[in-house]
Amino acid sequence: MDNTAAVPPVVAIVSFRLGHPDGVSVEAAKWAAAFKALGFAVLTVAGAGKADRLLPGLAIDATPPPTPVELDGALADADLVVVENLCSLPLNRGAAAAVACRLRGRPAILHHHDLAWQRPPFTDVAAFPPTDPQWAHVTVNHRSRAELATRGISAVVIPNCFDVDMPRGHRRRTRTTIGVEEHEPLLVQPTRAIARKNVPAALRLAEGIGATYWLVGQAEDGYGPELDRLLSAAWVPVVHGLRAGLTMADVYAAADAVALPSTWEGFGNPTIESAIHRRPLAVGCYPVAKEIAAWGFRWFPADDHRPLAAWLASPDPSLHDANLAIATRHFSLTTLRRRLSHLLCARGWGAR
16 A cells, blocks of 8 residues: 655745735735645745745845845745746846746746836836746736736736634724723724825824724835824824734724725725725725725725714614625635636646
């Protein structure tokens, strides 16, 4: 009798950084779990953060890029490589070119959360994303898939998906931790602090509904001085940052409403997270929001506080029931595993 256990194929997930609270890191972790459920062993490779193999040359703005020897060593045992946004945005062109070169002719998935021409600093950048007959391209929305198609690149859409059965957080404990009384309205912006997240609009919304404003993420991309100016000038109480011991489930539990006033998002995870946690959401007019809203979600405008204020004065639970049902039907982790499985089978990359 042959007692030799089957060796699972290895998928390597490669990114600028992993293990952080940014959207790419969060979604990469979900993909890692989905691949494990589909019978793969998972290896993570990143320039910064938490990964099985750290190659500093992959980090955003790092120089020099990783050498061919470093990349070949990090990816030597990978049967399939998933590149998370590193070849989508030219944040480290040397690293993107090096990764693309080493992946030529081998199975890979380029997972695009954003694309170069969708960001104002990179609208004129050519040669992004790279492509190869052995690669599959995956976008998180239909807008990006269509834009790739105009550039001769075929892609499939796998939207961001979520644990719709995740445990709920602790409302009273969280509010106590951040110093907000139970009777005080609390508006949460569960994003990083960068220009396109539109912090000024969230502050205006908080002022309009008379709420304490909680910005969860830290400033990035040089936004710190502007953020300090905005928060110090706010007319409402401000909480900034995620306190030790708290989770995002706690953040949503503490909130009375959620703000996503962004001018651009590749997807916008709070659109689904707010539904899962049964919280009303005020959304900005970023392009992909219209695509997600088409599923039937009921949201409030981020640029007019009056509809949200009226709902908070007389809440209608049917809004939460409807939003949660849509999230469960179309954006669950089961959906992610099914869509990934279809892609892998279509390419002949299924687990042995």
